[in-house]
Amino acid sequence: MTDERGGKPSASSFNRLLNCPGSWQAEQHIPAEDGGSDAVTGTLIHDAIARQDIESLADEHRAVAYECIQIRDEIVRDFGGDPQAGQYFVEVERRIWWRLKLFSGQCDYVVIDGPRALIVDYKTGHVGAPPAERNLQLAAYALLISHEYGCDEIHVAIVQPRAFPRKSVSVYRWADIQAAEEAVTKMLHNAMAESPPRNAGEWCHYCRARATCPEAQSVVKHLVSIAETGELPATTPEEMAQLLDRANIAKRIAQTIFDQAKERMIAGEDIPGYRLKPGSKRKTIIDPNAVFTRAAERGITQEQFLGAVSVSTGKLKGALREQGLKGKAIDEAMEAIIDGLTEITETQPSIEKIK
Numbered sequence: 001m002t003d004e005r006g007g008k009p010s011a012s013s014f015n016r017l018l019n020c021p022g023s024w025q026a027e028q029h030i031p032a033e034d035g036g037s038d039a040v041t042g043t044l045i046h047d048a049i050a051r052q053d054i055e056s057l058a059d060e061h062r063a064v065a066y067e068c069i070q071i072r073d074e075i076v077r078d079f080g081g082d083p084q085a086g087q088y089f090v091e092v093e094r095r096i097w098w099r100l101k102l103f104s105g106q107c108d109y110v111v112i113d114g115p116r117a118l119i120v121d122y123k124t125g126h127v128g129a130p131p132a133e134r135n136l137q138l139a140a141y142a143l144l145i146s147h148e149y150g151c152d153e154i155h156v157a158i159v160q161p162r163a164f165p166r167k168s169v170s171v172y173r174w175a176d177i178q179a180a181e182e183a184v185t186k187m188l189h190n191a192m193a194e195s196p197p198r199n200a201g202e203w204c205h206y207c208r209a210r211a212t213c214p215e216a217q218s219v220v221k222h223l224v225s226i227a228e229t230g231e232l233p234a235t236t237p238e239e240m241a242q243l244l245d246r247a248n249i250a251k252r253i254a255q256t257i258f259d260q261a262k263e264r265m266i267a268g269e270d271i272p273g274y275r276l277k278p279g280s281k282r283k284t285i286i287d288p289n290a291v292f293t294r295a296a297e298r299g300i301t302q303e304q305f306l307g308a309v310s311v312s313t314g315k316l317k318g319a320l321r322e323q324g325l326k327g328k329a330i331d332e333a334m335e336a337i338i339d340g341l342t343e344i345t346e347t348q349p350s351i352e353k354i355k
């Protein structure tokens with residue numbers, strides 16, 4: 001896989017480099033990867049949004065993409081625009097380089113309105129990003145866009161439908177842009193110093209070095225030593241928070257090891273004691289009309305048949321879109337269709353880190 005970042009730091013890694021200055025150098029000798037399942041899904045969704053080809057996505061990814069667009073359009077309206085009106089210059093997924101090609105950034109969606117700009121960054125995974133007001137990736141984007149277009153009021157936004165909060169917005173004015181330049185320069189200086197320190201944390205999640213990095217592995221070893229005792233030590237809430245941080249890192253490292261082993265086995269490598277278990281097969285009905293006709297021939301009533309059918313709201317929204325509806329109009333039509341005809345079930349709560 002070619003590295004369009006040219007081996008230079010990219011703004012998307014700046015929050016990690018801030019916490020673990022050594023991670024840029026740690027990744028240097030590790031080839032660019034397709035990424036774990038989160039990264040692959042993220043790329044699919046980002047590409048589909050950029051190409052305006054959401055319908056090509058699988059159901060669950062399509063829902064995330066539409067939520068990204070819906071939240072983004074709310075933010076564009078708050079910025080003072082009409083997302084459908086084409087009143088601004090909009091740029092999508094263009095890589096921009098900083099002076100001397102020191103680093104680059106590829107903003108997902110940028111609106112330019114004279115001296116003002118709005119930058120939106122989609123996060124499609126379950127791991128929430130730092131909020132917009134203290135997000136170094138967005139600070140770097142603000143810097144790049146201010147330099148490229150001469151803007152001095154830059155609104156930056158995180159849109160993350162699967163994490164909390166689903167959106168966060170901040171505004172950079174001229175003094176903030178200058179402070180961002182200082183922060184980014186300092187961070188890059190630290191990352192490019194000789195033997196910069198490495199610190200494991202939740203930011204290991206997207207680091208290519210995570211499967212082999214000694215600092216990340218020491219986190220796993222600590223957890224293994226706890227597991228060997230058979231019970232968790234008595235912990236204060238603060239110690240439990242630290243354990244959760246470590247458990248998150250270990251979970252990600254374990255997933256990386258499984259992903260890489262599977263890739264190698266699919267390529268034909270033997271890994272002693274392990275084999276590729278065939279995937280489970282799922283039968284999907286592709287012609288419900290024909291199935292209904294045959295079921296009716298066997299005495300199944302329409303009511304009984306509909307009782308066995310579940311409706312995909314994503315596909316129903318797709319059908320409304322085909323009728324020419326857009327954005328909010330689709331949601332309103334959908335609400336009118338399903339009003340009073342739904343029930344809400346709730347799964348067990350899960351633990352999420354507060355940023």
Ligand code: SF4
Nearest residue numbers: 020200204207210213
């Ligand atoms: S795996 Fe974690 S600790 Fe190791 S270099 Fe990457 S971010 Fe730093």
